[in-house]
Amino acid sequence: MKSTSGSAGAQKKKMQGYVGFSNYPNQVHRRSVKRGFNFTLMVVGESGIGKSTLINTLFDSKIFSDREEMPPSAEPTKGVDVTSMSADIQENGVKLRLTVVDTPGFGDSINNEDAWQPILENIESRFDAYLAQENRVNRSKISDNRIDAVIYFIKPTGHCLRAIDIEFMKRLHTKVNLIPIVAKADTLTAREMEQFKAKILADINYHGIQIFKPVSDEFDDPETVADNREILSKIPFAVIGSEKHVERPDGSQVRGRRYPWGIIEVENENHNDFVKLRQMLLRTHMEELKDSTDMVLYENYRTQKLLSMGHVQDNNVFREFNPLVQLEEERRAHEAKMQKMEAEMTAVFQQKVQEKESKLKQSEEELYARHKEMKTVLEKQRAELDEKKKRAEATARPITPMEQHATKGKKKNIFSGF
Amino acid sequence: MASNDVQDYVGFDTITQQMERKFLKRGFNFNVILVGESGMGKSTLVNSIFASHLIDSQGRRAAQEVIRKTTEIAPVTQTLEENGVRVRLTIVDTPGFGDQCNNEGCWVPVIKYIKDQHAAYLERELKPQRDRVIVDTRIHACLYFLNPGSRGLRPLDVEVLKRLTEVTNVIPVIAKSDSMTIEERTAFKRRIKEELAFHRIVVFPYACEDDSEEDRVLNASIRELIPFAVVGSEEVMELDGKLVRGRRHGWGVINIFDENHSDFVHLRNFMLRTHLSDLVEVTAQRHYEQFRTSQLRQIKELRAQQAAAAATGGPHAMPTQAPPQAPVANVMQHQPMTQV
Numbered sequence: 160m161k162s163t164s165g166s167a168g169a170q171k172k173k174m175q176g177y178v179g180f181s182n183y184p185n186q187v188h189r190r191s192v193k194r195g196f197n198f199t200l201m202v203v204g205e206s207g208i209g210k211s212t213l214i215n216t217l218f219d220s221k222i223f224s225d226r227e228e229m230p231p232s233a234e235p236t237k238g239v240d241v242t243s244m245s246a247d248i249q250e251n252g253v254k255l256r257l258t259v260v261d262t263p264g265f266g267d268s269i270n271n272e273d274a275w276q277p278i279l280e281n282i283e284s285r286f287d288a289y290l291a292q293e294n295r296v297n298r299s300k301i302s303d304n305r306i307d308a309v310i311y312f313i314k315p316t317g318h319c320l321r322a323i324d325i326e327f328m329k330r331l332h333t334k335v336n337l338i339p340i341v342a343k344a345d346t347l348t349a350r351e352m353e354q355f356k357a358k359i360l361a362d363i364n365y366h367g368i369q370i371f372k373p374v375s376d377e378f379d380d381p382e383t384v385a386d387n388r389e390i391l392s393k394i395p396f397a398v399i400g401s402e403k404h405v406e407r408p409d410g411s412q413v414r415g416r417r418y419p420w421g422i423i424e425v426e427n428e429n430h431n432d433f434v435k436l437r438q439m440l441l442r443t444h445m446e447e448l449k450d451s452t453d454m455v456l457y458e459n460y461r462t463q464k465l466l467s468m469g470h471v472q473d474n475n476v477f478r479e480f481n482p483l484v485q486l487e488e489e490r491r492a493h494e495a496k497m498q499k500m501e502a503e504m505t506a507v508f509q510q511k512v513q514e515k516e517s518k519l520k521q522s523e524e525e526l527y528a529r530h531k532e533m534k535t536v537l538e539k540q541r542a543e544l545d546e547k548k549k550r551a552e553a554t555a556r557p558i559t560p561m562e563q564h565a566t567k568g569k570k571k572n573i574f575s576g577f
Numbered sequence: 578m579a580s581n582d583v584q585d586y587v588g589f590d591t592i593t594q595q596m597e598r599k600f601l602k603r604g605f606n607f608n609v610i611l612v613g614e615s616g617m618g619k620s621t622l623v624n625s626i627f628a629s630h631l632i633d634s635q636g637r638r639a640a641q642e643v644i645r646k647t648t649e650i651a652p653v654t655q656t657l658e659e660n661g662v663r664v665r666l667t668i669v670d671t672p673g674f675g676d677q678c679n680n681e682g683c684w685v686p687v688i689k690y691i692k693d694q695h696a697a698y699l700e701r702e703l704k705p706q707r708d709r710v711i712v713d714t715r716i717h718a719c720l721y722f723l724n725p726g727s728r729g730l731r732p733l734d735v736e737v738l739k740r741l742t743e744v745t746n747v748i749p750v751i752a753k754s755d756s757m758t759i760e761e762r763t764a765f766k767r768r769i770k771e772e773l774a775f776h777r778i779v780v781f782p783y784a785c786e787d788d789s790e791e792d793r794v795l796n797a798s799i800r801e802l803i804p805f806a807v808v809g810s811e812e813v814m815e816l817d818g819k820l821v822r823g824r825r826h827g828w829g830v831i832n833i834f835d836e837n838h839s840d841f842v843h844l845r846n847f848m849l850r851t852h853l854s855d856l857v858e859v860t861a862q863r864h865y866e867q868f869r870t871s872q873l874r875q876i877k878e879l880r881a882q883q884a885a886a887a888a889t890g891g892p893h894a895m896p897t898q899a900p901p902q903a904p905v906a907n908v909m910q911h912q913p914m915t916q917v
Contacts, residue, residue, distance in 0.1 A: 207726035226728075228768075231775035235732050269733045270679040315756070316616020318636030322644045322678050343726065346756040348826055358638070365640035416758055419837045421829020429827050 195254035198445060199304055201335070202259065203278065203327065204312025205266035208342045212400035213310075214259050216414065216425060217437055221402070222246050222259055236264040239274050241281045258304065271323050275330045282306050282334050286460045305457060307448045308336045308371065308440070313395065315346040317355050320362040328368045334456060336371040336448050338440070339363075344397035344431040345416065345423050352397050359395055370394070371451070373444055383443075390439050396432035401425050604656075604663030606713040607857065608694075611668065612687055612741065613722025614675035618752030622720070622809035623668055625822060625833060626845050630811065631655055635672035645673030648686045667714065675733060684737045691716050691744045695868040715865060717856045718781070718848065719745045723804055725757050729768040730776070738778045745864055746781035746856055748848070749773075754806035754839060755824065755831055762806045769804055782852060783859065799847055808839040 202210040211223035222244060243260040260281070265274050285305045292301045309331065313324060328337060339359070341347075347355060363370060372394060373387040405417045407424075415424040423430045440448075611619040620634040632653050637644065652669040669690070674683050694715045701711045719741055724731060730738070741747050749769065754762060773780065780803060782796045810822045810833050824831045833841045848856070 205727075206731075207724070207728055209726070229728075231729070231772040267731060269736065270681050272679045274678075314616065315753075316614075316636065318616045318634070319638065319640060319642070321615070322676060325644075326678055343756045345826070345828075346753050348824055358640070361640040418755070418758060418829060418831075419835075420831050421826065423826070423828045427828075 192253055195256060197256040197258065197303060198449070199258040199260065199307050200440075201262065201278075201282075201306045201309045202312070203262045203265055203309060204342060205314070206263065208312045208314065209400050210261065210310075210312060212402060213312075213342075213398060214400075215402050216400035216433070217440070218246075218248060218257065220246065220248060222257070223261070235267065237268065239264040239277045241277055260306065266323055272326075274323065275327045278327075279330055279334065282331070283460070286334075286457055287464075289457065290461055290464065305452055306335050307445075307452045308338055311337060311339045312342040313339055313359065315341055315343050315352075315355065315397075317347060317351055319358045325362065325366055325368075328363070328370075329366055332369045334460065336451055336456070337369070338371050338436075339395045340432075340436060341395055341397040344399050345418075347397070356395060356397070371444075371448065373439060373447070386438075386443065390435055390443075393432045393435050396436040396439075398433045398436055399423060399425060399431050400433070601661050601663075603710065604665060605857070606665045606667070607853070608667040608669065608714060608716050608718075610687070610691065610716045610719045610745070611670050611722070612674060612684075612719055612737065613671075613752070614724075615672065617722040617724070618809055619670065619720070619722055621811060622750070622752050622807060624811050625809040625841065626848065627657065627666065629657070631666070632668050632670055635670055645676060648672070648674040648683045650686055650690045669716065680733055683733075684740055687737075688740055688744060691719075691741075692868065695744070695865055696872070698865065699869055699872060713857075715860050716745045717860045719747045721747050721749045723749055723751050723769065725751050725753055725765070729765075730772045735772075735776055735778075738773075738780075739776065742778050742780060744868070746859055747778075748781055748844075749804035750844065751804055751806045752809060755808045757806065766802075766804060766806070781859070782855065783863075795851065799843075799852075802840055802843055805840040805844040805847075807841045807844050808833045809841070 200214075202214060204210050211226070214222050240263045241260060242263065243258055245256060245258045248255050248257055262278055265271075265278070268274075282305075289301070289303060289305055292298065311324070311328065313320065324339075328339070331337060341352070341355065341359070344352065373390050375384040375387045379387070399416065401414045401416050403414070403416075404412045405415045405422055406412055407422060413422075413424045414426065415422050425431070425433050428434050609623070611623060613619050615636045620632050623632055624630050635649075635651060649672050650669060651672060652667050654665060654667045657664050657666055671687055674687065677683065698711060698713065698715055701707060721734075721738060721741065723734065738747060738749075751757070751762075751765070757765065782799055784793075784796065788796065808824065808831055810824050810831075812822065812824070813820055814823050814825060814830070815821075816823060816830060816832055821832045821834055823833055831838050833839055836842055
C-alpha cells in the first residue's frame with residue numbers, strides 16, 4: 160500500500176533548515192526493536208528430505224533436535240501431523256520470536272491424496288484465531304501466529320513436478336506465501352539443476368500457481384533492484400543444509416558435507432543457493448513476507464469468510480445520505496426479510512406437522528397391531544383354559560358346595576397364575 | 578599313477594567347453610524389470626550397467642504432459658554381443674509406479690506382468706508339441722529403487738517388496754546415492770537390512786545348502802553391501818588421463834567406477850559377471866517352479882471339483898468357477914490371483 164501522492168490541495172514547500180522529522184524512521188525502528196518481532200515459518204516435505212537440517216542451518220541453532228531412531232516394529236505414522244516449535248533468538252539487540260511449524264508424515268503414506276488437508280486447516284485456523292482476536296472488544300493484546308511463509312521442499316528428481324507437489328501448491332498458494340525450494344541440491348550437476356529449475360517454473364506457470372517473488376518498485380534504489388533481480392533469477396532456490404563443520408584442504412572450517420570426491424559448502428554461492436534463500440527470507444524480505452500475509456492473504460481470507468457468513472458489503476455508507484430513500488429501502492429490505500422468514504417458518508411448520516402426523520399414524524398402527532396381537536393371545540389363552548376346564552371337569556369328582564365357593568373365588572387367581 | 582595317466586583320461590571334462598560353444602551359438606535371454614518412482618535414476622543406471630543407451634527415461638519432461646494415472650509396463654528388447662556371446666536383453670520399465678498422490682495398488686500391474694511371463698512359459702511347456710528352445714521371457718532380476726534420505730523402508734516399499742520377493746529375484750539399490758555421505762550410507766544400509774529382516778523380506782542372493790565355501794563367502798560379502806548405493810552416468814569424461822563415467826559437480830568429480838565413490842562396480846560384477854547364471858537358474862528353479870506348482874494344483878482342484886459336481890449330478894451342483902474347456906488352453910487364464 161504505497162502512499163498516494165498529495166491530493167490536489169497540498170503544495171510542495173522547501174525548508175530552509177534542518178527540521179528533523181527525517182528522524183521518524185529511527186523512532187519507528189527503536190520502538191519495533193523494543194517490542195521485538197515474531198516470524199512464523201512452516202516447512203513441508205517428505206520425511207528425510209532435509210527440513211530440520213535446513214532450519215537449523217538457516218538460524219544457526221538447534222531448533223529441531225535429531226530425530227530419534229524408531230525400531231522397525233514401530234508403526235509408521237498415519238496421516239499428517241502439524242507440530243510447532245518456538246524459539247526466542249537474539250541478534251544485535253533485536254529479539255525474534257521464531258516459530259517453525261513442522262508437518263511430519265506429509266507424503267510418506269501410500270495414499271497421500273489428502274495430505275494437504277490438515278495443513279490447510281491449520282493455516283486457516285490461525286487466520287480464524289486472528290480474526291476472532293480482531294473482533295474482540297479489548298484488542299490491546301493480539302498475538303499473531305499466522306503463517307508468514309511456507310517452504311516447500313521439492314525432491315531433486317530432474318523431471319517435472321510430481322502429482323503431490325502440484326496438488327499441494329495449488330491448494331495452498333492463495334492462503335500462504337509459498338517458497339518452493341529444491342532440496343538436497345548436491346544430487347544434481349549445475350546443468351541438470353538449470354534444466355530442472357526451468358521445468359519447475361514451467362509447471363508452476365502452467366498450473367497458475369503463485370509463488371512468492373521479490374518485486375522492485377520505483378522507490379527502490381538501484382542496488383536493491385539489482386539484488387532483487389539476482390534473487391529472482393535463482394528461484395526456486397536449490398539448497399543444502401548442514402549443521403556440521405568440515406575442514407577444507409586449506410585448513411579452514413566451513414559448514415558443509417564431506418564426500419569422497421569433495422566438499423560441498425553451505426555458504427558457497429557457486430555450490431548452492433542457500434545464501435540467497437537466507438538473504439531473501441531473513442535479511443531483505445522478511446518484512447515483505449509478513450506484510451503480504453497481513454495485508455493480502457489475511458484480508459482475502461477475511462473477506463471470503465465474512466461474505467460466506469452472510470455479511471454484505473454496505474457501500475451505502477459512502478454515498479450521499481438521503482433519509483427518505485434510505486427509509487424506503489430499509490423498509491423494503493425489512494419487509495422482504497419478514498416475508499422470507501414467514502415463508503421459512505410456514506415451510507418448517509408444515510414439515511413438522513407432517514412429521515408429527517406420520518409419527519402419530521405410525522404409533523396408531525403399532526398400537527392397533529399390538530391390540531390385535533394381545534387379543535389373539537388372550538383368545539388363545541381363553542381357549543386353552545376352556546379346554547383345561549373341560550378336561551378337569553371330566554376327570555375330577557363333582558365338587559362339594561364348599562369347594563365350589565372356594566374355587567369360585569379362587570378361579571380367577573388360579574387362572575391368572577398361568 | 579604314471580603308467581595309467583594317458584590311457585585313463587576319459588575326457589568328459591570338456592563338457593564345459595561344449596556347453597560354452599552351444600551357448601555361443603544359441604545365445605541366451607536376460608530379462609530385468611525396474612521398479613521405482615520417476616526420477617530415481619532407473620534409466621541412467623541401466624544404461625550405465627550395460628554401457629549403452631538402452632532405454633529412455635519415461636519421466637515427465639514438459640508441463641503439458643499429463644501425469645500417468647496407473648503403472649504402465651514398457652519392455653524394450655535389444656540384442657547385445659560381447660566376445661561372440663549374444664544376449665537378448667529385455668529391460669522392463671514401469672513408468673507411473675509410485676507417482677500418483679494415491680499409490681494404492683500401483684504394484685498390481687507389475688506383479689501381474691511378472692506372473693504373466695511365468696504363465697506364458699508354463700503354457701509353452703505344457704504344449705503337446707513344444708518348441709525346441711522355449712523363448713524365456715520370465716523376469717530374472719528386479720532392481721528395486723529405494724529413496725535416498727528416507728529413514729528406512731517407506732510403507733510403499735514394504736508392501737511392494739513383500740509381493741515382489743515372492744515372484745522374482747529382487748535386488749534393492751539406491752540409485753542417486755551421491756546425495757548421501759559415507760556415514761549416511763552406512764547408517765541407511767544398516768537400517769534397511771534391519772527392516773528387511775523384520776518384515777521377513779528375502780532379497781537375492783539366497784542362501785542355499787549346497788553352496789560351496791567360496792560361494793558362501795561371496796554371497797556374504799554381497800549381502801554386506803545390500804542395498805547397493807550406486808551412482809549412474811551416461812557421460813564419459815577424462816579423469817587422471819583415463820576415460821571414466823562420472824558426474825562433474827562444482828565441488829568435485831564423481832567417478833562411478835571408483836569403489837570409494839559408489840558400489841556401481843560391485844553391482845555390475847554381481848549382476849553380470851558372477852551371478853548372472855544364478856539369476857536365470859534361480860528364476861527357473863525357485864520362482865517358476867513355485868508358480869507352476871500352484872497353478873497345476875489349482876487345475877487339479879478345479880478338475881476334482883468338476884468331477885465331484887458331475888458325480889452328484891443335478892442342477893443344483895454348480896462348479897464354483899467356470900469349468901475349463903481344454904486343460905492346456907485354459908491354464909493360461911491363470912486362475913484367480915486372489916493375492917496380488
